[in-house]
Amino acid sequence: MPVERVLPSSEGHDLIELTREIAAKEVAPRAAVEESAGRFPREVLRTLGASGLLGLPYPEEYGGAAQPQEVYLQVVEELAAAWLAMGLGVSVHTLSCFPVAFYGDAGQRERLLPGMLGGDLLGAYCLSEPQSGSDAAALTTRAVRDSGGFVVNGVKAWTTHGGVADFYTVMTRTSDDGARGISCLHVPAGTGGLSFGAPERKMGMRSSPTAQVRFDDVRVPADALVGAEGEGFKIAMAALDGGRLGIAACAVGVAQAAYDAALAYAKERRQFGSRIADFQGVGFMLADMATTIAAARALYLDAARLRDAGRPYGTRAAMAKLFATDACMRVTTDAVQIFGGYGYVEDFPVERYMREAKVLQIVEGTNQIQRLVISRALARD
């Protein structure tokens, strides 16, 4: 049964309906096969793009759909329930557009955004490096001013869509002044000196390529700089506040898919002469799963509504990311348990959901870092 959703507008309903149709016909049917083959289905993202799903929360004047976060995130949730690699793909793309949309100058917005939001192009976001993950401000990829532009050298790690993206939103060091020495650059794919590592061989979400992005004397013009020089870390963190809501929505989607599968199975599977759903031990597990999912969804939507209302929402977003991804890990683990031995084999989707859940506790700030963000805000305010 589809999730019951409260949406702020009739166009929000239309959008969810469109998403469900595409998810059911184009996304879900391919997930299992492509995941075990580890193939990146660029054409599925093109279909999503052609339907306008790659620019939802951005202004209409630049080709976006001006949808509130509250609606956009539920689209991400629906896609992630069908196939995490696609839901997360949309979320990462949306994240990679954020710096130009909110910190770019008028010229950059006009020049770049229509393409970025139009559905044909796919973006990537390069913050992490081999030696700087949680401590992102320690990054060492360096951009040096040179004849009116920048020359970039260094290595970015773990880049989602690395090697397949059309543009890279890159955090680089432009001075040694710690977090204040970081700047944001827009680097189109195909720029000379840009190369990519082999895709990482991951535990899950194998259809979403994750790779190193290497910069060897990569030259970009001065107008590749997004925001002011030295403003990059602030931009990166602002982008991640929003990105974390995307991850929370993905987590709720995966958890919902796992719960739906477990519930259906528990109503069918019989042992000791009755449906396993009727054993209290299983029924209570299902009750906890349903409750946690509802709570996680309510929390990310609460943070989204704060953002839509123009209020500070970073701490609430961190809470939502933390809670939703931990919930997703628990729910998917329980789903495997409810399937018994059948849960541990690839013939059923729940083992995949469990492998997918794990990455959500790590990306866009590990859940330890979310606790750090939350506790620091509590101690500060």
Added chain:
Amino acid sequence: MNIVVCVKQVPDTATERKLRSDDKTLDRDAADGVINELDEYAVEEALKLKEAHGGEAAVTVLTMGPAKATETIRKALAMGADKAVHLTDDALHGSDALSTSYAMAQALGRIGFDLVVLGSESTDARTGVLAAMLAERLGVAQLTQAKKVEVSGTSIAVERVTEYGYDKVEATLPAVVSVVEKINEPRYPSFKGIMAAKKKPVETLSVADAGIAADQVGLAGAWSEVAEFAAAPPRGAGTIVKGDGDGGTKTADFLVTKKFI
């Protein structure tokens, strides 16, 4: 170029479809109405022809059906059609294929067209005759079962699917074309398309507006009549082939008796 694409709302094939006991017509309220699947291909082809033709082409959707068929009209408009005509009137209820073609031909006469595009068959009534009947009534060329359509100037060429392959058929516009699913891959509407569709013009035509003689349509005007109907027999139990090393042979023997192999 004026392209009119005929789009029918049919009950969702995934839901249980029923006939009404009172007048033996399809119970259209019992199931969700969806766009007839082949008509998505017809819309796609019309849009492609328009795109290939440049600016001066327009795509009009024509639907004959009850009020709730507007949902289906919106879907075709969201895919990109420019405007729609909804032929709707209680008098049309129960029309058979012959009278449906009469009513739609009248409407097409009002709308005006260079090319009419249809699906080759609906999923509910499945007569597959409408394109031929319309072409006869309108006195224009009929090119049915097309898997490829090309228009240049006033000439049209199609590849018409046959049992042995395909025929190449050519005609001069105006013409009626029906398409098969091999012809293209229908697009999804875009979110912007859905929003824009709400503002596109939908003209409603009654029987009187279209100059249709009311006594020639509907149950009263039908040349054919559904005399009786019965529920399809429940599916029998399947056959279980128990193999003892010879399962493959037994399965093959079974398939041979059913003429599958």
